[in-house]
Amino acid sequence: EKKEWQAPVLEVLDV
Amino acid sequence: MTASTQINTNDRVIRKEGNLVSDMGGEKVMMSITSGKYYNLGSTGGRIWELIAEEQTLDQLIQVLAAEYDIEPERCGEQVVSFLEHLLREDLIDITVSSGV
Numbered sequence: 001e002k003k004e005w006q007a008p009v010l011e012v013l014d015v
Numbered sequence: 016m017t018a019s020t021q022i023n024t025n026d027r028v029i030r031k032e033g034n035l036v037s038d039m040g041g042e043k044v045m046m047s048i049t050s051g052k053y054y055n056l057g058s059t060g061g062r063i064w065e066l067i068a069e070e071q072t073l074d075q076l077i078q079v080l081a082a083e084y085d086i087e088p089e090r091c092g093e094q095v096v097s098f099l100e101h102l103l104r105e106d107l108i109d110i111t112v113s114s115g116v
Contacts, residue, residue: 005086008060008098010105013044013053 022073022096022103025113029070034107036064047107054105059084060098067108073099 022028033048043061045054056064062083066076077095081088102108 002085003083005084005091006057006059007094008063009057010060010098010101011055011057012105013055015053 022099022110023113024074024077024092025072027070027072027111027113028067028076028099028108029111030064030067030102030108031106047105050106052105054107063095063098070111072113 035046035048037044038061041058043056043058043064045056045064046052047054059080063076063080066079073092073096077088077092080086080095081091084091099108099110103110
């Protein structure tokens with residue numbers, strides 16, 4: 001039942 | 016804690032207030048009211064953001080994530096620390112260093 005892991009990444013968006 | 020310090024498993028993490036968060040297609044997008052910057056936390060990062068609404072140790076955070084996701088705790092910890100360090104550099108979280116007792 002475990003969800004697929006994706007490495008957490010903080011993306012800084014250029015508006 | 017400064018942004019250049021290594022985060023340890025007993026350190027306590029909590030997110031800062033003052034951010035507008037929205038779900039977009041399973042990913043969390045956020046705007047910092049203080050800096051005006053926009054961020055995409057992604058899906059896993061969004062889940063971490065939810066979990067640190069209340070203060071908890073890095074170790075507790077890793078345990079919850081390793082139970083929910085298909086990931087070994089050790090590798091999960093490495094990636095979560097890297098993510099938290101980036102959040103800290105952006106001044107989006109507070110970390111209380113454990114006293115070591």
